[in-house]
Amino acid sequence: xxxxxxxxxxxxxxxxxxxxxxxxxxxxxxxxxxxxxxxxxxxxxxxxxxxxxxxxxxxxxxxxxxxxxxxxxxxxxxxxxxxxxxxxxxxxxxxxxxxxxxxxxxxxxxxxxxxxxxxxxxxxxxxxxxxxxxxxxxxxxxxxxxxxxxxxxxxxxxxxxxxxxxxxxxxxxxxxxxxxxxxxxxxxxxxxxxxxxxxxxxxxxxxxxxxxxxxxxxxxxxxxxx
Numbered sequence: 001x002x003x004x005x006x007x008x009x010x011x012x013x014x015x016x017x018x019x020x021x022x023x024x025x026x027x028x029x030x031x032x033x034x035x036x037x038x039x040x041x042x043x044x045x046x047x048x049x050x051x052x053x054x055x056x057x058x059x060x061x062x063x064x065x066x067x068x069x070x071x072x073x074x075x076x077x078x079x080x081x082x083x084x085x086x087x088x089x090x091x092x093x094x095x096x097x098x099x100x101x102x103x104x105x106x107x108x109x110x111x112x113x114x115x116x117x118x119x120x121x122x123x124x125x126x127x128x129x130x131x132x133x134x135x136x137x138x139x140x141x142x143x144x145x146x147x148x149x150x151x152x153x154x155x156x157x158x159x160x161x162x163x164x165x166x167x168x169x170x171x172x173x174x175x176x177x178x179x180x181x182x183x184x185x186x187x188x189x190x191x192x193x194x195x196x197x198x199x200x201x202x203x204x205x206x207x208x209x210x211x212x213x214x215x216x217x218x219x220x221x222x223x224x225x226x
Contacts, residue, residue: 006069011142014062015159018055018134019166025051028167029174048123052130059134063141071144072205077137080206087209090196094217101225112226121219128215132197135160137207140198149202157194164190193217 025031027047036043067074082088102110135156143152164186172178197210 006066006142006146008143008146011139011146012155012159014058015135015139015156018059019159019163021055021058022163023166023170025055026167026170027051028170042119045119045123049126052126056130056133059138062138063133066142069145070141072141072201076205077141077201077207080204080208082200082204082206082209082212084200084203084209086203087200087213090200090213091216094213095220098217098220098224101221105225110224110226112223115223117223120222124215124219124222125211127218128211131160131163132201132207132210132214135163135194136197136201136210140201144202149198153195153198156198157191160194161187161190 027044031051032044032047035047040046063070063074063077102108139156139159140152143155146152147155165183168179168183168186193214197214200209200213201207203209
């Protein structure tokens with residue numbers, strides 16, 4: 001496939017389009033309730049996987065179209081595995097943070113009995129694969145080829161933060177309530193993981209490094225903190 005020329009404006013607009021597409025696809029609209037029978041308790045989870053699978057397709061196409069213009073070529077993104085000290089430091093710090101949070105929240109060892117380990121793993125891997133592919137595998141990877149790493153991190157992470165806002169405004173539209181604490185905590189987490197994800201991709205030249213770190217953190221936080 002013939003690769004095409006890339007511009008910073010194009011990348012930013014594409015990421016904004018991903019945010020707009022997510023506003024349409026997000027289950028914050030309670031879409032799953034209309035698509036799946038009310039007695040199907042896994043309806044929302046199934047929709048979460050399906051909607052993200054649809055959402056990531058344009059990013060995969062963009063990565064293929066602009067393959068020679070990216071900092072890390074698609075073959076390297078997929079072939080290289082996590083190998084840097086940074087990756088293992090992030091994994092260890094995530095485990096420590098989860099453990100401390102669990103003891104603060106629950107006073108000791110606790111496991112989320114409401115979650116199926118296998119299904120939660122599938123969901124969190126889906127989230128990790130999709131978000132990291134769009135904002136790091138495509139967004140940061142493309143921007144870094146056009147500008148400095150720091151600027152690429154700031155732009156891609158800033159847009160990644162904005163991605164987490166629509167659900168709160170949709171909630172305001174549907175219920176009339178707005179969670180300031182929720183949006184602030186989500187924004188803070190998105191900033192941290194945006195920076196981490198970009199640096200992991202840069203260090204390991206691999207999309208699997210940010211995917212696995214992101215998925216691991218989400219999984220243990222939900223399973224052991226709730």
